[in-house]
Amino acid sequence: MGLETTRDAAKNTPPSMTSKPPKQKEARCGPDRAPSGTKIAQEVANSGKLQSQSKAACLTAAMTFDPRIKDAGKLDPEERMQVLEEMRQASVLVLTMVYQDGTTQLNPEQKRTPPVCGLLVLFKRDLDCSTPEDSLGLNDSLVYLKLEHTPAWAQQNTHRELFIREMLLQILSSCQLSQLVCYKAKDLLRTTLQFYRRHLNWKQVAGCRIQDPQVSGWLLDPTDTASSYQDLLAKHYRRPSITPAPGTKRVSQVISNLCLLYWLNVELCCKLQRQGLWELYSNMELHMIPALAAMESHHIHVDKEALKRTSDMLGTKMKQLEQEAHQAAGQIFLVSSSTQLRTVLFEKLRLHERCENKKLPKTINKQQQSTSEAALLQLQDLHPLPKIILEYRQVHKIKSTFVDGILSCMTSKNYISSTWCQTSVVTGRISAKHPNFQALPRQPVQIIKKQYVQGKEEEVVTVHPRAMFIPQEGWTFLAADFCQVELRLLAHLSCDPELLRIFTNPQADVFTMLASQWKGVSEGEVTSEEREHAKRIVYSVVYGAGRERLSGILGVSAEQASQFQDSFLQTYKEVQTFIQSTIQQCHKQGHVLSIMGRRRSLPNIHSADWGIRMQAERQAVNFVVQGSAADLCKMAMIRIFSQVSSSSSLSARLIAQLHDELLYEVEDSQLEEFAAVVKNTMESLQHIDSLGVHLKVPLKVALSSGKSWGSMSELNIPPTSPCASPL
């Protein structure tokens, strides 16, 4: 078998589709030869009384002394050559990180992941079924790559270090020759980039393709979001989740888990192909992994001291508002408690009795009087308290989530980097944590600071969380926004001629046109209010809002709301039929698909309960639109990432993905060049030949740039001339 066939297999087809995993055996592990090192490890692991530090030392010792594992740091030159040769001959490499507390990535999720101490790599050569699925094959081998920072003066260690680093780099760039498998591969890549940040550039691993069972499991069923390795095994590997025999040594458990991981991946790939998800997995989701790892390993600098000052200022402001609230209520109560506020507003002050003409919202679950913003706005003319609470809540939210929250993400460092989750959103979007970069307030808030001691009575301060994020010296932020991507996709998916016509004119303001068309007035006559209405109606119709909800959003009566809705669906008749046929298809097949084949099954579409069934219908419609938009945005991200990483000059880094907007940090000198690359790449996604995607509407990208995320302004770049930029 030549290299070409191996390469093709790794690139285009699922692994080992022909070979079936061996039948599960009764015996879990082979006889355990127990050298001195492992015995110690076992005792320590079982006792559970010792400090985690000594546990760690012993697990490392176990890794090193176990005869099945080769410690890459302790090999002589000849053995090194042998290991490299074994690596070349392996057809699959299965990897996991080993942490200092002795756990691996395959252990159940922990609150705080301990520091990494090494990587365990299984070289799998023979893919036949002659060995038990959780045991090493005859020609398989295991290598432990210890990650340690040796002090600069310890010259004798550099050779070992160098060998391990080179080997790891070779592994990560070998994915064109042999397959790589790792559960939570992004974490491994990010950790590697951080560990070797002096010696390893993110571009060197940008092309790396690692199979990740977490991603494939999520793609098969996007509803089960956070399943552990053991859950995945139980769910997809037809095994009633056996707990390892208590006598089994820890190292043996790790090894058998690593062996099983290989077969789990094989099984998941089979399922992906059967469901028509292989292309999406292989051409999109796998490429997200290095892109997200690179994103997470980038530092975004934040002015910590300014943040602390803002925190103090907001703290005193909240104390003032708390006093005012107590005074207005005529009693002391916990202002941040919605329960206590409810009793004050509705049992003590009985404000609901004084506005019987208005309908006050109820809480979702318990059908109590709500104290939400909508409710407080209804009550604000009756009593001073609601207004005070509204202001208190605004300040409280800013302080707790966006000031103190971000500060708590920066303990012992002066920068932040969010965690980007690939598998937590059912529609295929990505999400962010610690901090949630996608939920930072768009608008600044004005704080009126009352100072009684100073000469001035009042001072207005604006707090803008986005403005805390500043590019490095000599760099600029560039934002690229897919304009109305969901609406454009709706036009494409529904083929509605009127909706399509709106997008043929690239100059026009879509929502203004929509409003004029729909209200029957000229574009010049459309007020900004009507434009906002049009915007909200469009999206609420797409998401299947009822009249109740719509009237709440628009602030008009339910009759008027349903009148708006009707006239919209009347004007764009094909949108209606798209919604109906999507629901019909979901009912027939039990699932719906996005434009690139992403899949969501909705078992509740068959529910006898009307409410449950209607919810599934709305989710079906929403998934097709939102999921397709997610497909496009991720594809844009990947294509730009690949262009930058294969360019010797471009250096832009992706800071954040805000669903239909990409935020980059760009060297000042490259701003225009890169902006053109981004715009062209994104807009060219109208046609993706390889996936058979041909949108009936053009895609439009709006660019903006600035020296802070809080102050971005429109960026116009010269249009690309037809003769320029040959590929």
Place this chain on the structure above:
DNA sequence: GCGTATAACGCATGT
């Protein structure tokens, strides 16, 4: 009886 973990809820932010 009094402390800490956890789950559910309500309310915020974003797309």
Place this chain on the structure above:
DNA sequence: CACATGCGTTAT
């Protein structure tokens, strides 16, 4: 209406 994360309160 859809999809998320984060913080605080309250009950268990």
